[in-house]
Amino acid sequence: MTDIDTPSKTAAYSVVSGDMYDWSDMAGARPLPRGPVLTRFAVATATSASHLLVVGPHDLDLLDAVVDRATTTTVVLRTHPDAELVSERYAGRSVDVVCGDLRAWTPDRPVDAVLALGGFGRVATIDATPADWHAISAHLTGLATRDSRLALVVPNPGSPLAQLRTVTSEASDEDADWSFPVHDRANPRSLADAGARFGGLGYTLWPDIGAPTLAAAPEACSTALAIAHGRPADTPTLREVQPALGHALDTVGASAAAGGWLVTRGLQPIASVVGVDRTGEETSWTAADRSWLIEALRDSAGRDASGLRRHVHQLRDAVVGAPERWCGLQVDEIGIDAGQVVPVHESAVKLGESADEILLGLLDELAAYLCVTGWRHPWPAGRGRDELTVLLAATVDMAVTPTDVRHMRRQRESALAATGMTPVVAGRQEPQDADPSELRKLMDENEALRGQVTWFKNQMRQRQTMTHEVRTAARRDVAALNTRVKELEEQLDALRATPVNRVATRASAVPARARTRLGRVPGARRTARLLRKVRRAIRRVARR
Amino acid sequence: MDTSNHWYGHAHILSEYCGLPFEEPRPIWGVLQHGWNLLHGFGPGHEPPYGFPKFVWSHANLRRGQAVGWRDYAVIGAPWNYLLDLKKDVEPVPPAAEREGTIFYPFHTWDHGQVSGDHDRLIAEIKDTEDGPVTVCLYWIEYDMPEIRSRYEDAGFRVICHGKRGTLRQGTDIRFLHKQYAEQIRHRRVASNRLTTAIFYGASVGAEVAVYGDPMTFADVRDASVRDGNEQAKRLFPEFHGVETDAEEVRATTVRELGLDAMASPAELRALFGWEITA
Numbered sequence: 001m002t003d004i005d006t007p008s009k010t011a012a013y014s015v016v017s018g019d020m021y022d023w024s025d026m027a028g029a030r031p032l033p034r035g036p037v038l039t040r041f042a043v044a045t046a047t048s049a050s051h052l053l054v055v056g057p058h059d060l061d062l063l064d065a066v067v068d069r070a071t072t073t074t075v076v077l078r079t080h081p082d083a084e085l086v087s088e089r090y091a092g093r094s095v096d097v098v099c100g101d102l103r104a105w106t107p108d109r110p111v112d113a114v115l116a117l118g119g120f121g122r123v124a125t126i127d128a129t130p131a132d133w134h135a136i137s138a139h140l141t142g143l144a145t146r147d148s149r150l151a152l153v154v155p156n157p158g159s160p161l162a163q164l165r166t167v168t169s170e171a172s173d174e175d176a177d178w179s180f181p182v183h184d185r186a187n188p189r190s191l192a193d194a195g196a197r198f199g200g201l202g203y204t205l206w207p208d209i210g211a212p213t214l215a216a217a218p219e220a221c222s223t224a225l226a227i228a229h230g231r232p233a234d235t236p237t238l239r240e241v242q243p244a245l246g247h248a249l250d251t252v253g254a255s256a257a258a259g260g261w262l263v264t265r266g267l268q269p270i271a272s273v274v275g276v277d278r279t280g281e282e283t284s285w286t287a288a289d290r291s292w293l294i295e296a297l298r299d300s301a302g303r304d305a306s307g308l309r310r311h312v313h314q315l316r317d318a319v320v321g322a323p324e325r326w327c328g329l330q331v332d333e334i335g336i337d338a339g340q341v342v343p344v345h346e347s348a349v350k351l352g353e354s355a356d357e358i359l360l361g362l363l364d365e366l367a368a369y370l371c372v373t374g375w376r377h378p379w380p381a382g383r384g385r386d387e388l389t390v391l392l393a394a395t396v397d398m399a400v401t402p403t404d405v406r407h408m409r410r411q412r413e414s415a416l417a418a419t420g421m422t423p424v425v426a427g428r429q430e431p432q433d434a435d436p437s438e439l440r441k442l443m444d445e446n447e448a449l450r451g452q453v454t455w456f457k458n459q460m461r462q463r464q465t466m467t468h469e470v471r472t473a474a475r476r477d478v479a480a481l482n483t484r485v486k487e488l489e490e491q492l493d494a495l496r497a498t499p500v501n502r503v504a505t506r507a508s509a510v511p512a513r514a515r516t517r518l519g520r521v522p523g524a525r526r527t528a529r530l531l532r533k534v535r536r537a538i539r540r541v542a543r544r
Numbered sequence: 545m546d547t548s549n550h551w552y553g554h555a556h557i558l559s560e561y562c563g564l565p566f567e568e569p570r571p572i573w574g575v576l577q578h579g580w581n582l583l584h585g586f587g588p589g590h591e592p593p594y595g596f597p598k599f600v601w602s603h604a605n606l607r608r609g610q611a612v613g614w615r616d617y618a619v620i621g622a623p624w625n626y627l628l629d630l631k632k633d634v635e636p637v638p639p640a641a642e643r644e645g646t647i648f649y650p651f652h653t654w655d656h657g658q659v660s661g662d663h664d665r666l667i668a669e670i671k672d673t674e675d676g677p678v679t680v681c682l683y684w685i686e687y688d689m690p691e692i693r694s695r696y697e698d699a700g701f702r703v704i705c706h707g708k709r710g711t712l713r714q715g716t717d718i719r720f721l722h723k724q725y726a727e728q729i730r731h732r733r734v735a736s737n738r739l740t741t742a743i744f745y746g747a748s749v750g751a752e753v754a755v756y757g758d759p760m761t762f763a764d765v766r767d768a769s770v771r772d773g774n775e776q777a778k779r780l781f782p783e784f785h786g787v788e789t790d791a792e793e794v795r796a797t798t799v800r801e802l803g804l805d806a807m808a809s810p811a812e813l814r815a816l817f818g819w820e821i822t823a
Contacts, residue, residue: 305619394812
């Protein structure tokens with residue numbers, strides 16, 4: 001490959017201004033648009049087009065699905081490695097590859113279908129001043145005819161998941177985690193803004209734009225739908241962030257919280273919801289008025305016990321009526337159509353056997369959902385997930401204990417794990433690979449602290465013993481001194497007394513001594529009385 | 545267990561509904577609302593401890609409680625609803641043609657209060673309004689006051705009392721509601737001079753209901769909510785006030801206020817009251 005800075009054509013692909021060397025968007029860390037949801041829209045866009053324009057890098061599998069559906073295809077890539085890769089792959093087919101900045105390319109024939117599923121972040125050269133989304137979209141509008149079909153993805157940097165990933169990547173050492181997710185600085189504010197630019201409508205994409213597992217028309221989209229089906233392969237999933245961001249999602253709306261948007265124009269009718277369920281099966285439906293059981297139950301839980309009971313009754317009736325339809329579903333995969341609970345999709349997975357077991361599993365998941373999404377005491381407090389499940393089951397006269405619930409949950413989680421599915425409310429992940437050196441350091445610190453605590457305890461014990469001994473000795477000394485003081489006082493009294501007083505004092509002690517010695521001798525009591533009279537007489541004489 | 549749970553035999557009825565003995569209900573972990581009111585399910589000054597479950601009749605009670613920051617509510621409907629369920633086969637409500645007369649509930653006082661009002665004027669209004677036999681049901685306090693009871697008897701009314709609600713589980717007539725049910729289903733009309741629990745009970749068994757006459761008032765009002773209750777009730781529930789009322793409107797409101805649409809299953813009640821083994 002030679003260095004070319006003017007428009008020219010190599011043997012394999014054309015080159016226009018803004019081409020980049022030593023760089024690959026397709027071999028980089030950032031994901032390429034791919035997956036069954038995007039492929040379905042890509043095919044719908046490309047089919048029967050006379051000239052399909054593919055803007056920017058796309059996953060090769062996705063390109064494989066579309067290139068032969070149009071009469072001719074032009075793929076515009078900004079880097080030489082990517083252009084080389086794509087041109088080699090489609091050599092000999094009606095595919096033209098152009099290397100350079102999209103804004104430097106002018107089609108030699110009308111473009112009646114445009115595919116830009118990677119957004120505009122990788123279509124302008126980084127050697128020039130960055131172009132924002134609006135500048136590139138204005139150029140693209142000029143390339144395509146007014147009635148051309150279009151499928152264009154717009155990222156939403158404001159989506160909760162994008163925000164969470166931004167925070168997460170700060171702690172990472174990987175280069176890929178530090179790459180800024182979008183190149184442009186002026187994204188459209190909403191799907192409506194993006195749609196207005198191209199005169200198109202669109203879908204919300206969940207959970208992100210790289211490989212969305214769900215595309216839903218705004219009127220058919222809800223937070224519950226997004227959480228149930230918008231599952232990325234990696235973590236954190238929307239299910240995990242939902243407890244923290246549930247209210248934010250409700251506030252800004254499901255559309256504004258989407259991972260991104262897909263603007264479409266001129267496509268054949270496509271279902272309002274296109275997705276991949278958690279078992280990997282494609283799913284789609286057109287009902288725009290479908291609501292979600294968990295949302296209805298969550299709304300009822302706060303202030304409408306009757307509504308809550310009614311929904312649980314409906315669920316019970318449905319499960320008992322046809323257990324096989326419900327045995328593979330989780331509670332956030334259940335919709336409400338015309339007042340009836342309906343499964344969102346069919347599933348071949350079996351998470352429970354009997355109707356009771358399936359129902360209890362769904363109620364347990366519902367209880368978990370209610371707890372993490374701000375359960376506002378539908379029932380008295382002091383009860384967690386287990387007992388909330390018991391109460392929910394009791395509303396349909398199903399008597400179970402928390403032990404039954406826990407047992408069923410273990411079975412269900414085991415079945416979920418066996419099929420690669422995740423619980424409705426994912427538990428926190430334990431750190432998988434703890435740093436052994438860090439662990440050793442913490443253990444050493446812990447051992448040192450433990451030694452300090454032992455020393456301190458010994459010191460305290462010694463001081464306590466010493467204090468006790470000192471206190472005991474002091475008490476002994478005080479008692480001895482008190483005894484001595486008493487003896488001295490008695491001696492002093494004796495010296496001060498008159499002879500008669502001394503006789504009276506001695507006489508006063510006679511009855512007590514007599515009682516002690518002669519208490520049981522016949523006549524002793526009479527003698528004692530006589531002695532008391534004598535003592536009183538002596539005292540009278542003494543007083544005179 | 546809160547002793548008010550036994551009043552009027554509420555706990556006993558719920559025990560029977562749950563398939564447990566009527567005579568000796570187990571302690572309920574929580575407080576049952578014991579009468580219809582315009583508050584949070586409990587009377588002014590009655591504030592169940594934090595964390596103590598509150599079993600109320602209607603979602604309106606729950607909303608009022610939550611509005612003042614109370615938690616731990618469970619809406620289960622009135623115990624009366626469960627009595628209706630128990631009676632539906634053994635003592636069903638007779639057809640309207642077999643019912644006659646009016647049962648009138650004068651506004652009553654309570655253990656620690658006194659009602660001020662003109663009973664003679666009320667008697668005159670009842671006589672002017674009702675055209676069939678009239679039964680006057682007095683609360684047990686007024687029933688034991690000869691000066692009040694004799695006025696109604698002297699007016700030619702049949703005077704009855706459903707029983708005592710009791711205090712601290714002493715003297716409770718546990719078949720209070722059974723007697724009330726038996727009386728209400730034999731009368732064509734249920735009336736009172738205030739919107740009270742008995743009016744809702746009457747509407748729930750298909751009686752015509754009416755609220756008219758001197759509303760009387762508490763002589764020693766301790767709380768503003770008590771004083772304003774009557775006027776507020778008139779504003780909130782005009783369909784009950786007057787000599788003639790619209791049966792459909794009354795029925796719809798009664799379903800909401802008594803929580804006839806919020807009844808729990810026996811299993812749910814057992815779980816809520818702590819009557820189940822929860823290990």
